[in-house]
Amino acid sequence: MKIVYAGSPQFAVAPLKELLDSGEEVIAVITQPDRPFGRKKTLTPTPVKAFALSVGLPVYDFDDIRKHTDDVRALGGDIMMTCAYGQILSEEILNLFSGGVWNLHASLLPRFRGASPIQSAILAGERDTGVTVMKTEKGLDCGDILLVKRCSVGEKTCGELSEELSLLSAKAAVEAIALLRAGNVQLLLQDDGAATYCKKIKKEDARLDFTGEAEELARKVRAFSPAPAAYCLLRGGALNILNCKVVEERGGKAGEVTAADKSGITVACGKGSIKITSLQPAGGRAMTAADFVNGRKIKAGDVLD
Numbered sequence: 168m169k170i171v172y173a174g175s176p177q178f179a180v181a182p183l184k185e186l187l188d189s190g191e192e193v194i195a196v197i198t199q200p201d202r203p204f205g206r207k208k209t210l211t212p213t214p215v216k217a218f219a220l221s222v223g224l225p226v227y228d229f230d231d232i233r234k235h236t237d238d239v240r241a242l243g244g245d246i247m248m249t250c251a252y253g254q255i256l257s258e259e260i261l262n263l264f265s266g267g268v269w270n271l272h273a274s275l276l277p278r279f280r281g282a283s284p285i286q287s288a289i290l291a292g293e294r295d296t297g298v299t300v301m302k303t304e305k306g307l308d309c310g311d312i313l314l315v316k317r318c319s320v321g322e323k324t325c326g327e328l329s330e331e332l333s334l335l336s337a338k339a340a341v342e343a344i345a346l347l348r349a350g351n352v353q354l355l356l357q358d359d360g361a362a363t364y365c366k367k368i369k370k371e372d373a374r375l376d377f378t379g380e381a382e383e384l385a386r387k388v389r390a391f392s393p394a395p396a397a398y399c400l401l402r403g404g405a406l407n408i409l410n411c412k413v414v415e416e417r418g419g420k421a422g423e424v425t426a427a428d429k430s431g432i433t434v435a436c437g438k439g440s441i442k443i444t445s446l447q448p449a450g451g452r453a454m455t456a457a458d459f460v461n462g463r464k465i466k467a468g469d470v471l472d
Contacts, residue, residue: 168191168192168245168246168266168344168347168348169192169194169243169244169245169246170186170191170192170193170194170244170245170246170247170248170344171193171194171195171196171197171239171242171244171246171247171248171264172186172193172195172196172197172247172248172249172250173196173197173198173232173247173248173249173250173252174196174198174213174215174249174250174251174252175198175199175213175214175215175216175251175252175253176213176214176215176251176253177214177333178250178251178273178329178332178333178336179214179215179250179251179252179271179333179336180214180215180218180333181333181334181336181337182248182250182271182333182336182337182339182340183196183215183218183219183250184218184337185337185338185340185341186248186337186340186341186344187222189341189344191341191344193224194225194242194243194244195224195225195226195227195242195244196215196216196219196224196225196226196227197226197227197228197229197232197239197252198212198213198215198216198219198226198227198228198252199213199228199252199253199254200228200229200230201213201216201228212228213228216228229254231254232254232256232257232260233254233255233256233257233259233260236257236259236260236263239260239263240263244263244264245264245265245266246264246265246266246267246268246269246344246347247260247263247264247267247268247269247303248268248269248270248271248340248343248344249268249269249270249271249303250270250271250336250340251271251273256268256303258305261303261304261305266347267302267303267347268302268303269300269301269302269303269313269343269347270300270301270302270303270308270310271298271299271300271336271339271340272284272298272299272300272301272308273285273296273297273298273329273332273336274287274288274296274297274298274299275295275296275297275299275315275317276299276301276308276312276315276357276362277308277309277357277358277359277361277362277363278293278361278362278363279296279363279364279365280307280308280309280362280363280364280365281307281308281364281365281366281367282365282366282367282368283365283366283367283368284296284365285325285328285329285332285390286325286365286368286390286391287363287365287390288320288328289320289323289324289325289328289386289389289390290386290387290390292382292386293320294319294320295317295318295319295320296317296318296320296328296332297315297316297317297318297332297335298315298316298332298335298336298339299312299314299315300312300313300314300315300339300340300342300343301313301357302354307364309357309359309362310357311354311355311356311357312354312355312356312357313343313346313347313352313354314339314342314343314346316335316338316339316342318331318332318335322389322412323389324388324389324390324392324393324409324410325389325390325391325392325393326392326393368391368395369395370395372391372395373387373391373395373396373397373398374397374398374399375387375388375397375398375399375408375471377399377421377422377434377435377436377437377471377472378421378422378436378437379436379437379438380436380437380438380439381413381414381416381436381438381439381440381441382413382439384397384411384436384441385411385412385413385441388408388409388410388411388441389410392408392409392410393409393453396408396409396447399422399471399472400471400472401448401464401465401469401471402469404448404449405448405449406446406447406448406449406471407446407447407448407449407453408443408445408446409445409446409447409453410443410444410445411431411441411442411443411444412441412442412444413439413440413441413442414433414439414440414441414442415439415440416435416438416439416440417433417435417440418435419435419440420435420470421435421436421437422434422435422470422471422472423435423468423469423470423471424465424466424467424468424469424470424471425440425467426467427456427460427465427466427467427469428457428460429457429460429461430442430457431443431444431456431457432446432456432459432460432465434471442456443456444456446459448464
């Protein structure tokens with residue numbers, strides 16, 4: 168089966184690599200165009216493009232795939248597999264592949280359809296999440312389900328959970344192709360009534376409100392770590408919080424630092440407290456909370472808002 172693979176971020180590299188390592192015939196890769204990156208705004212390829220070029224695969228970085236139906240048709244693919252591609256596929260594109268278009272989505276559908284399924288699972292306090300391989304249709308992540316693979320959420324940050332789900336997606340991709348090749352396709356309809364939706368995360372969504380519950384704040388920190396990073400203000404300057412844990416209540420008003428030592432920075436919340444264990448000051452590097460305390464940048468009695 169000739170596979171056209173569409174993906175863009177680092178998350179989508181592992182499935183592509185696994186397909187190649189398994190001997191599957193990936194004939195082309197479609198990804199997002201190069202974008203300016205970093206302070207110098209250097210034009211940078213997507214991680215998928217960089218990997219594909221390194222192994223000699225043809226790469227197409229259409230600005231809008233819907234305008235390139237003829238180019239995609241000319242590739243001659245039997246199926247398309249997508250993973251965090253980042254563009255909407257037209258009905259014309261979907262109809263080009265006799266074996267269908269299949270998407271690797273990082274949630275247990277129909278939960279968390281949309282752009283931020285990993286962050287949303289953490290924010291919601293889900294015990295489990297996973298990867299769903301679904302047949303792509305015109306609606307938002309509403310296609311019939313081919314297979315599902317699960318993992319626990321635990322207290323992983325978004326970065327940690329993304330790595331795990333990327334590897335899980337790699338296994339799911341190979342299993343899906345094997346099922347499709349064998350003709351062993353038994354699809355499960357999604358329950359639209361049980362569907363939930365999630366939007367693209369913006370930096371303003373990551374502002375911490377210490378009047379909330381400690382567990383809620385801790386989930387927010389994990390969901391937005393490492394990017395865009397949950398943040399608050401310390402003496403008017405932004406402070407990114409990269410990880411923390413819930414600790415027993417120690418009093419203090421919401422946002423007050425009640426302890427700052429080598430074990431971390433304890434901050435009172437509306438209910439309970441969190442202990443910050445890693446952070447990043449504005450314009451600085453990521454560091455442990457202990458190093459921040461040792462630099463005398465924070466002390467008990469300071470207030471975060």
